[in-house]
Amino acid sequence: MSSSLETQAFEMLQSFDSHSLAAVGSGLFMVLFLHRFPQRGDSSVAAVLLAVVAGAVYGKYVLELSLLSSALTSLSFFAYHALTVVTVTVLYRLSPIHPLYKFPGPLINRITSLKLAHMVWTGKRHIVIPALHEKYGVHVRTGPNTLSINSYSAIAPIYASSTAYPKSNAYTPGRMHGDGLFFIQGIDEHNARRRLWAPAFMPNVVAGWKVLVEKRVWDLLACIQRRGEGVPYGTINLSDAIQHWSYDVMGDITYGGAASLDLMNTGDPEGYVSGGQVTTVVFEVLGEVPSLFDLIWYLPVTRVVRRMEKFAQDLIDARQHGLVGRNDDIASFLLGEHEDKKPEPLSRDTLRVESLFGIQAGSDTTSGVLTFAFYHLLTNPDQYGRLRDELDAAFPDYHDTDDTALSLDALNALPYLSACVDECLRLGTPFPGLPRVVPDSGAMLAEKFVPGGTIVAVNPWAQMTSPENFSPQPHAFRPERWLPGGLGPGTVTRRGAIMSFSYGSFSCLGRALAIQEMRYVLSHLILKYDWKVSPEWDRKKFEDGITNMRTSIFEYPLLAVATPRK
Numbered sequence: 001m002s003s004s005l006e007t008q009a010f011e012m013l014q015s016f017d018s019h020s021l022a023a024v025g026s027g028l029f030m031v032l033f034l035h036r037f038p039q040r041g042d043s044s045v046a047a048v049l050l051a052v053v054a055g056a057v058y059g060k061y062v063l064e065l066s067l068l069s070s071a072l073t074s075l076s077f078f079a080y081h082a083l084t085v086v087t088v089t090v091l092y093r094l095s096p097i098h099p100l101y102k103f104p105g106p107l108i109n110r111i112t113s114l115k116l117a118h119m120v121w122t123g124k125r126h127i128v129i130p131a132l133h134e135k136y137g138v139h140v141r142t143g144p145n146t147l148s149i150n151s152y153s154a155i156a157p158i159y160a161s162s163t164a165y166p167k168s169n170a171y172t173p174g175r176m177h178g179d180g181l182f183f184i185q186g187i188d189e190h191n192a193r194r195r196l197w198a199p200a201f202m203p204n205v206v207a208g209w210k211v212l213v214e215k216r217v218w219d220l221l222a223c224i225q226r227r228g229e230g231v232p233y234g235t236i237n238l239s240d241a242i243q244h245w246s247y248d249v250m251g252d253i254t255y256g257g258a259a260s261l262d263l264m265n266t267g268d269p270e271g272y273v274s275g276g277q278v279t280t281v282v283f284e285v286l287g288e289v290p291s292l293f294d295l296i297w298y299l300p301v302t303r304v305v306r307r308m309e310k311f312a313q314d315l316i317d318a319r320q321h322g323l324v325g326r327n328d329d330i331a332s333f334l335l336g337e338h339e340d341k342k343p344e345p346l347s348r349d350t351l352r353v354e355s356l357f358g359i360q361a362g363s364d365t366t367s368g369v370l371t372f373a374f375y376h377l378l379t380n381p382d383q384y385g386r387l388r389d390e391l392d393a394a395f396p397d398y399h400d401t402d403d404t405a406l407s408l409d410a411l412n413a414l415p416y417l418s419a420c421v422d423e424c425l426r427l428g429t430p431f432p433g434l435p436r437v438v439p440d441s442g443a444m445l446a447e448k449f450v451p452g453g454t455i456v457a458v459n460p461w462a463q464m465t466s467p468e469n470f471s472p473q474p475h476a477f478r479p480e481r482w483l484p485g486g487l488g489p490g491t492v493t494r495r496g497a498i499m500s501f502s503y504g505s506f507s508c509l510g511r512a513l514a515i516q517e518m519r520y521v522l523s524h525l526i527l528k529y530d531w532k533v534s535p536e537w538d539r540k541k542f543e544d545g546i547t548n549m550r551t552s553i554f555e556y557p558l559l560a561v562a563t564p565r566k
């Protein structure tokens with residue numbers, strides 16, 4: 001008995017040696033293979049698991065080892081294999097033969113994308129990336145194959161030119177079924193889908209949505225009054241109220257009322273706003289590690305995404321098969337209801353993805369900037385007073401009539417209002433990563449050659465607060481910088497460095513709508529009420545609680561008190 005055990009152990013050792021060599025060899029082969037033919041994360045793990053099982057079966061039935069030793073031999077083979085893959089990958093990423101070797105960056109970022117994902121997860125990417133640029137210079141290696149380039153000159157070639165770069169795999173949403181405008185990476189395919197969306201944003205269509213926006217702004221005014229009644233100091237959670245407004249108005253614009261969203265009244269008991277934010281965060285964080293996203297997709301943590309998918313499916317179903325809708329809502333274009341613009345019908349999966357994006361693209365973004373707008377105005381009384389004076393002078397009869405519709409032309413003609421909107425966009429955009437892929441031939445970016453296939457990004461916050469683009473006081477809320485004369489002689493205000501809506505083929509289609517909405521909400525709320533921050537509000541907690549992961553999350557709300565002006 002004991003001699004047979006010894007023999008078996010000896011055989012195992014012998015086979016282990018040859019197997020470990022084979023494992024290292026196969027590991028090396030795998031590194032080369034994956035380098036040439038990148039695979040999805042879930043497919044790779046499934047292949048490894050299958051190979052482990054096949055190895056164990058081979059050991060048991062061909063080599064005639066016991067079940068235990070064949071399983072152990074197979075597992076040890078793949079442990080060596082995995083160790084080789086990881087070691088060689090790390091060494092390669094740090095070695096002079098890596099195409100990005102000459103670009104500086106923190107050691108851990110050069111080794112793994114997990115560090116970048118973690119940075120996004122903290123919600124402080126917009127602060128960390130500029131700090132890295134301060135330390136390392138214009139080009140920083142923020143991931144094994146990722147460069148952040150802090151240069152105004154890089155914005156046009158990467159995003160805005162006719163040869164702008166395609167989106168990176170950060171836009172691959174795990175294993176979600178169906179595709180959507182926002183997630184399509186290639187320029188040609190994306191342009192084709194954009195042609196379906198774009199007519200919905202023609203000026204005449206957007207102008208037609210004025211009645212919807214106006215009606216919801218009146219609802220917001222009433223909501224503010226209601227929420228301030230019977231509570232200490234009349235404090236309202238302004239960030240929440242604005243978020244609820246933004247969902248309601250986007251429900252109208254996207255589904256022509258078929259969505260019957262009424263969060264300003266219901267208070268969002270289903271948690272759609274937080275569900276939407278978590279979904280955005282999942283996409284933004286895991287987008288930095290797409291292979292991991294493929295795996296995590298199957299875990300309960302992405303349940304919220306599926307809940308939001310169902311929400312989106314219900315909305316588009318209600319619009320498609322219900323009786324409600326408008327002939328100019330966004331859904332009417334996606335569903336091909338316009339005779340002159342009949343596209344190939346979209347699949348149910350694709351409609352769901354478009355529907356999910358359609359409502360979120362315009363809600364959280366706009367409400368985030370508006371919350372920042374009120375934060376800046378309420379903490380800068382001089383600027384707030386100047387805006388209120390301008391509005392009072394433009395609409396002297398605002399309180400005397402029941403019809404408080406504000407004319408678009410009149411709003412557009414107000415210089416200080418426009419300056420405030422520009423300044424709020426500069427300091428309040430939910431700063432995304434905007435990663436793009438350099439074409440195979442490589443490119444000169446900010447005076448350095450960047451190899452083809454590199455993922456590059458210009459960080460919006462770094463550009464929008466850079467003294468080279470905005471000076472003096474680049475971090476201060478100073479709408480005056482946008483007016484003739486600026487902040488005095490030597491003022492620098494570089495509009496082209498505003499990346500709020502991005503540029504080029506992938507840029508925001510809702511820009512005009514968003515600006516129109518901001519003008520409406522700011523004007524109505526300031527004309528109707530005198531605003532102060534609530535005595536219960538803690539400014540430091542608010543500022544510390546701001547996290548940016550493509551969506552702006554206010555962990556601690558903006559608490560304000562609104563007193564009717566007449």
Ligand code: HEM
Pocket residue numbers: 181182194197358361362363365366369429430432434499500501502505506507508509510511513514
């Ligand atoms: C202040 C509010 C808004 C901001 C800051 C904003 C910002 C952006 C940005 C930065 C992108 C490009 C994202 C990327 O490439 O990763 C984008 C795309 C987009 N936005 Fe907005 N957005 C806002 C409001 C809206 C509104 C109200 C709508 C209306 C539905 C909208 C619709 C879209 C669409 C359809 C795209 C995708 C465009 C494409 O891929 O071709 N956005 N937005």
